[in-house]
Amino acid sequence: MNQSTGDQITSSKAKASPKQKEMSLIAMREMYSGPLPHPEMLAKYEKIHKGISNRIVRMAEKQSEHRQKIEIKVIDSNILNEKLGMVLAFIISISVIVGGIFLISVGKNIQGLVTLGSIIALQLYNYYIQQKKEGKIQEKNK
Secondary structure: OEEEEEEEEEEEEOOOOOOOOOEEEEEEEEEEEEOOOOHHHHHHHHHHOOOHHHHHHHHHHHHHHHHHHHHHHHHHHHHHHHHHHHHHHHHHHHHHHHHHHHHHHOOOHHHHHHHHHHHHHHHHHHHHHHHHHOOOOOOOOO
16 A cells, blocks of 8 residues: 655745744645555656556556455355354264254253253354354343
């Protein structure tokens, strides 16, 4: 990212009596920030080397396209990871529920109920954390 600044200082003498001389100073600062040099700088480059401004603009366009492609890949990857996580969590949850029901059916009621209760508690905790992450639940500040 290019940054350029230009400072201009202008001084002028105001009308004053011979006994009292007054001087005022006016300062002006211009700042520019962006992927391309300031238009005045670009024009100066063009004066030095014909066609260089077009090359600089093309280079900035290519960099912008490259960055956008990378951002799209990152977003797609994040979506895939979230979907995969949900599918795997569903498979694990169903497996634990089936295991809990099996334990109850073979006469191990306490172990089966603990297994079912733990998966329910885990899913409720996961839901709470997700809501908190999305900002739907606010914590009380003490």
